[in-house]
Amino acid sequence: xxxxxxxxxxxxxxxxxxxxxxxxxxxxxxxxxxxxxxxxxxxxxxxxxxxxxxxxxxxxxxxxxxxxxxxxxxxxxxxxxxxxxxxxxxxxxxxxxxxxxxxxxxxxxxxxxxxxxxxxxxxxxxxxxxxxxxxxxxxxxxxxxxxxxxxxxxxxxxxxxxxxxxxxxxxxxxxxxxxxxxxxxxxxxxxxxxxxxxxxxxxxxxxxxxxxxxxxxxxxxxxxxxxxxxxxxxxxxx
Numbered sequence: 001x002x003x004x005x006x007x008x009x010x011x012x013x014x015x016x017x018x019x020x021x022x023x024x025x026x027x028x029x030x031x032x033x034x035x036x037x038x039x040x041x042x043x044x045x046x047x048x049x050x051x052x053x054x055x056x057x058x059x060x061x062x063x064x065x066x067x068x069x070x071x072x073x074x075x076x077x078x079x080x081x082x083x084x085x086x087x088x089x090x091x092x093x094x095x096x097x098x099x100x101x102x103x104x105x106x107x108x109x110x111x112x113x114x115x116x117x118x119x120x121x122x123x124x125x126x127x128x129x130x131x132x133x134x135x136x137x138x139x140x141x142x143x144x145x146x147x148x149x150x151x152x153x154x155x156x157x158x159x160x161x162x163x164x165x166x167x168x169x170x171x172x173x174x175x176x177x178x179x180x181x182x183x184x185x186x187x188x189x190x191x192x193x194x195x196x197x198x199x200x201x202x203x204x205x206x207x208x209x210x211x212x213x214x215x216x217x218x219x220x221x222x223x224x225x226x227x228x229x230x231x232x233x234x235x236x237x238x
Contacts, residue, residue: 071093196219
């Protein structure tokens, strides 16, 4: 098996720090889907893959999580990570919830929460959201951007003044983070997402519930399109 792994990584050079996780994911996914790493192959350790690609173990770990979300690999405790499929699943695996479940639920949580936030937000809420957006705009590391993305959505839910929305948002946070990490490693829609986030914030800042709900709806539609692109399947059909 080591010869097989050596052969497909022979022409893999070091990856730059920015986009490293994306590069590792793309290389591994391509090798799996092309059959260079067939089903049943045991992947090398994080440390060995990090050495081969010239990146940190953190970057490799992020890429491996995305491979698992795509349904291409599975980790067996004490044994390692194995290739389990040669094509991505039609629904992302995101821990407790799937991408389909998120896309069905999020509009019922985040759209009304955004509208209420526009009506009820405090000056502290606005300042907190503005600081998060500024940090997201400046952040180059995907893992940190994903954390900030989760906090942005959580802050809106809290600003709604409705504890039910805040609790539901907290419940799906882990799945949302896994989905965001995978989508942005494959597509990197951070620029588009940033514009959508700014539109949501500006509507909340103006106090317009109608504009805030519309902006959030458009953002979620953008996420849904990204999911469909990555999985190659309309989430409405899952």
